[in-house]
Amino acid sequence: MSGKRGNGEGAxxxxxxxxxxxxxxxxPDGRKKRKYVYGKTRTDVHDKWIKLHAEAKxxxxxxxxxxxxxxxxxxxxxxxxxxxxxxxxxx
Numbered sequence: 001m002s003g004k005r006g007n008g009e010g011a012x013x014x015x016x017x018x019x020x021x022x023x024x025x026x027x028p029d030g031r032k033k034r035k036y037v038y039g040k041t042r043t044d045v046h047d048k049w050i051k052l053h054a055e056a057k058x059x060x061x062x063x064x065x066x067x068x069x070x071x072x073x074x075x076x077x078x079x080x081x082x083x084x085x086x087x088x089x090x091x
Contacts, residue, residue, distance in 0.1 A: 010034070010053075012045055021049040025061040033063045 010023035018040040025035045035056075037048035055061055066074070 010049065012042065012049060019045040021045045021052075023049060023052045023056060025052070025056040025063065026059075027063050028060040030060075035061060035063050 010021060012019060012021040014020075015038065018038060019042045020036055020038050022034040022036045024032050027033050035052060037045060037052055039045040039048060052061075
């Protein structure tokens with residue numbers, strides 16, 4: 001064997017104060033994207049990278065955090081509205 005990874009397996013490389021790795025995953029909307037993991041040592045990153053590959057084999061993987069608009073909609077719906085009736089009574 002040549003020690004090379006196959007097409008689409010991703011990579012582990014030095015990054016800032018540690019290491020980074022990426023793997024190609026399928027998003028919930030059906031597109032292929034890179035998902036990154038980071039860590040202080042190569043072994044930490046390798047473990048996270050293996051878990052990411054296992055997660056990608058199970059099915060679609062969320063690759064980003066919610067936008068500000070999505071977060072504020074969630075916050076109003078789940079945090080503010082349930083508590084607003086008790087605190088804003090006029091009596």
